[in-house]
Amino acid sequence: MATAEMNGATFEIDEDGFLLDYGAFNENWIEYVRGQEGIDELNEEHTKVIEVLQDYYEKNGIAPMVRVLSKLTKFKLKHIYELFPSGPGKGACKMAGLPKPTGCV
């Protein structure tokens, strides 16, 4: 099983670096993905995207579709890409600790 480490904390991850156990999410995980994503500094907008993703995931068991994420955060998709260079799935969902989206998408 692959693992990632940050500030002494260890996380189990999948092949693409997504957190395997959502329950293990914490600040160290955010810090780890920030480094992976090459984001210099996190701001309120990053935090907002993460909160919206986690809230939706906890209610629905899946990540929101991109259009819903855009509506809930009031950020255009282009802006989400500016915040998370790998995009809403590989960047934002990963940082929020959500599992990798799998399916007909």
Add this chain to the structure above:
Amino acid sequence: MSDEIKPDALLDKIDYKTPTTDWMSTSSVQIRPGMYCYSANPKSLDTLDMPYSRKWNPLEEDWKLPENWQEIIHEGLKTRLERFRTFRVFMDICVRCGACADKCHFFLGTGDPKNMPVLRAELLRSVYRNDFSTAAKILNKFPGGKSFSGSRSMTLDVLKEWWYYFFQCTECRRCSVFCPYGIDTAEITIMGRELLNLLGLNIDWIATPVSNCFQTGNHLGIQPHAFKDMIDFFTEDIEEITGVDVDPQINKKGADILFITPSGDVFADPGTYTCQGYMILFKYLKDKYDLNVTWSTYASEGGNFGFFTSHETMKRLNAKMYAEAKRLGVKWILGGECGHMWRVINQYMDTMNGPADFLEEPVNPITGTKFENAKSTKMVHICEFTADLIKHDKLEMDISRNDNLVLTYHDSCNPARGMGLLDEPRYIINKTCKEFYEMPENTIREKTFCCGSGAGLNAGENIELRMAGGLPRANAVKYVHEKFGVNSLCCICAIDRAAFPALMEYWVPEVDVIGIHELVGNALILEGEHKRETDLRMEPLPGVEQTKEEDDE
């Protein structure tokens, strides 16, 4: 990372040179990142009671196989040869003429000889000959006999080769069109994958959607409340665009028709706009003709990744279509724009989970048209349905709203080759848009080129394979883009809609992807709608900005 390979570099990699050795003497298979999908999550196999769930890595030497794996394959092959007469015939009758060799998009896009359909089939056929052909058994007793009879023993190398290449086939069946014997190579891949599943060797992009579908009703694992939430979201957007609340019906008992579409349409752009198109159509038919169409949160998946796993898995997932139609008491079922879903429906559903004698033989209540071809399945393709409505002049449309589109049409493999749905989509396009151009004759209709991502291969980790396999299709799109200024690729499959945006971005970035019912949704004039300013993507309608400027002057 493999997804960093630039188009030019990918083109340079294609090598059609004939190998120097006979195919059976080539070296062991090299499983290469970018060309394969991750192994199945053991949890997903467990929910389906599939055997030998475990964590294993295709790149590692040890695949953690059960000790008697050769025996399992031999017995599995034997059972299937007895059960499926087609399979036995396809094993026996190939004369290796090579007519299929250069018809496969994966061969054309990679140059790998083992992606020639004949050779991909030969990977399995060689073991069949070794284990089951009397003639080969006699020949094999002589020196050089194995090579002469084309037989191979089942070794770990052979197994790995099976796995690598049976997951480099999208079961699109283009090769079958050219086979003088009518061998359905997709069925050989289907059997190959079924045998691999006996050893727990599925890929995760198939196994997890299948597990989700089995547990929650759809590939994406959308639970009922979330499904309704998504439909509500579309309803709000449509109201913003048209001023009309389309008030979709969900799980409605006593509705006339049950509608089932792939969950990708509900979740992934640009399929979501096609989904909004369906919703506008159903509202129109409700207002004007009092036709009640319902969605279902239980039968909330048209696609069937079980089809890429085993016959039994396909059957289990498909069962909910008839079960839900029965529970809701509808007259018949209408199916959305999906690809492989239609092969499952047309070729298997009726005998697998039918007969659906509790349903009526489908008749369009608005036009009186009998859908003779759906007489036994009781399930009608939405393109046939809509084309029939347009033909009888039952839809009022403003097609100038699609004036910004210069279209070409991709025949999605399974509706084209699996059910002969060739003219209805074109009819709708011609009635909803002004500019439509066909791609070259050799790449459309029955001879259509696959998107390169079907049959469960639309994952992220095999992106090089997908871009290579999609090259012949993209090349034809590029041709009409350059010749006629085509800016939109229209298709009727959810996997197409998920896969083409990446493929176009890679090979023909100027071309966008659109579904047929997005065109219909844009054009339909709903009762009581306000003047539309935008299309379903909330982009200004053609002429709107211009008119505004004129108004300002």
